[in-house]
Amino acid sequence: MKPEQFVNALNEQGISLNEKQKEQFAEYFQILVEWNQKINLTAITSEHDVYLKHFYDSISAAFYHNFTGNLTICDVGAGAGFPSIPLKICFPDLNITIVDSLQKRIHFLNQLAAQLSLKNVTFHHDRAENFGKNKQFRETFDIVISRAVARMSVLSELCLPLTRKNGVFLAMKGQHADAEINDAQNAITILGGDLDTIHTFQLPEENSERSIILIHKNRKTPRKYPRKPGLPNKSPIT
Template sequence: MNEVVDVLYSTCRELGVSLEEFHVKQLLEYMELIKDWNKKVNLTRITDDREMMVKHFADSLAIVGIETLPHEGKGIDVGTGAGFPGIPLKIYYPGIQMTLLDSLKKRIDFLSEVIRRLGLKDVELVHGRAEDVAKEKAHRQVYDFCFSRAVAPLNVLCEYCLPFVKIGGTMMAMKGRNVADELKESKKAMELLGGKLLKVVEYKLPPDIVHCVVIIKKVKPTPDKYPRKAGIPVKSPLK
């Protein structure tokens, strides 16, 4: 286990992320919960400890080395799955108010157990589809930042995420290396939904993985008719 922890420390250090002992302790407990629940709920295909540290934990925390988050801000992780990147970011920034949104009830049940076991505060779990939840007053245009990791093409993701973000807030889409085509195809959707591309930042994970974060600023309100009804954004993406 010491070797696995060393991998986490060294990978995060390369990403510009400084970990404290309490961060690592909680991440290790989180990892054990994932491995235990993964036997009965499909949470991740990655089960090797070392791979999990790099491809889930360090990858989620890459945002910390790229963008300064308000330590007491309000964030939402759309399509959180097993809690990535929302749980590692909450562990790193305990003061953040974090909402974790997922459409699968079993994943929400798992995340409820994670929150209880790790003693995390100010975490809200929402079971539902982004298209429906983003229409609710309690969630619409109220978040300082919105994260999403490996959920959908960028033009679809903009329709899922930007309605949650308040003006002046930020959407952060975690993507693979090749996003040039997605950026072109999402230009109209981004503008229509109130977003403006700020930057795309590449980062490296060992041994030779290149990922990137697409950072979009919310500059104007999202029209009331967006997002469209559940299922339509992915069937008929804005172009």
């Protein structure tokens, strides 16, 4: 996907980019490629693939949920900034918090935000299990989002404790999302969530399957969750 195709594809979804935003995406691509030579951020480095598989794919969350206004968003395990930084470029009023367990990635994200002149973006070097226990952040975010981090039974324990009551946990998945949801249903319920919708679509050009899973947080998460770092992955809630 070339940059002009990316702009046109977003237009078709009702998302219009101005010149500044187009420049921010172009600069994001350049910074990503430069830093990727120093630290391992992504295996995807061609302009065509970054615009399609990282930028467009990240923004697809906004095709199925409203991201306008000064919402508070927590991105769990953002890696090189996906999906929250592309969403922030498209919707500048968002208040973004990113938590990631690797200090090198946090350093990259700090530099990226500075070079792109992004405001109201904060980064935390922490395990999601510890971050979800922090009273300052626990059950405070309008939307908690995560892309390609862990299977749903694990991801729910990392994300729902951070989602405010009546907020939304949004998981971005590839194929087989239905099977993941079936395995995670009990965990989602225990953690205070209820499955709303699974939106399944194909990424343009390559036609690979993607799913956006929306879970509403209707009850407070029991205090014992999330459990100690590593335990959700080792022994998911069943």
